[in-house]
Amino acid sequence: MSDVELPTDYHRRLPYGERVPADPVLGGPFFPFDGELKVVPLAEPVLPEPPRAGEPGGAPCPTCAEPERDAIWGDDQWLLKAGFEATGLPLVALLVPREHLRLDELPPELTTTLGPMIQRTAGAIRRIPGVARTHFSRWGDGSEHFHVWFLARPLGMMQMRGPMLAAWDDLLPRVPDEEFLANARTVAAALAETSGNPLGRAVA
Ligand SMILES: [Zn+2]
Incomplete structure (x- = not known):
């Protein structure tokens, strides 16, 4: 000790x-x-x-360095990012505000749209064929820039219920790139029905 x-x-x-x-x-x-x-x-x-990325003394914030990198959808407040690494689940995505803010700093304009964004993102991911449920979680230990994780839980895979879904994502065979693209486009188009536009590789 x-x-x-x-x-x-x-x-x-x-x-x-x-x-x-x-x-x-x-x-x-x-x-x-x-x-x-x-x-x-x-x-x-x-x-x-030790400081997180984006905190004083820490590494630069990766989100602010390249705001639309890996973004598949965005409106004037929020971005949804996916495809930063190959996944074993049909989709793993990050919801981030465009502005560098912590959860406790989110202004009322963002807290009032956070709930609807969680609801919309979960619903959009469930539109991917073969997805039963969308898990979401906020840890925030790596980067100060507020971000919420979304993980698609495959239909019928009852072993993958609960928090170990994140471990299964690392264990399962990688989803081929063309399948990821189709899934990302499904999600971006679903979100764009309410606000914003598909971005990056999700632009059809
Ligand atoms: Zn940032």
Whole structure:
């Protein structure tokens, strides 16, 4: 144990340097791994935390550096990006405001359209053939620029329900580029029915 000062009882309770047992997740209906599994040793907290991309002292914000890079749709407030890497799911997309803002900084003009944008994006992704449900989540540990992840859960793949869908995305065979393009165009056209336009590779 280093001399890092642990800020709370929660932090003081954790078994740093140890490997916690993997049993609680092994054998669960949604856990995609089988057999011998070793959990990595628990790392000590890093305090203060290093800056994220886009924060003072951090790397430049990748979204502001090239706002429409990988964008498949946009209106005057929001962009939807997809295709930044090949995926195992039919589509993985990021919803970002055009302006560099954190969640707690979003002005009322953006908070009032965030709900409808989540609803519209989830609905647009479900228009992809063979998609049963759209998962979405916000982590925000990599970049300060507010972004929401959307993941398409394939129809009938009941093992892929829940948060392990993100792990399945890395595990499954890559979706061919032409199929990704067709999916991206479906989503961009669905969003453009209400506002904005398809962008980049999603322009038909
Ligand atoms: Zn930014």
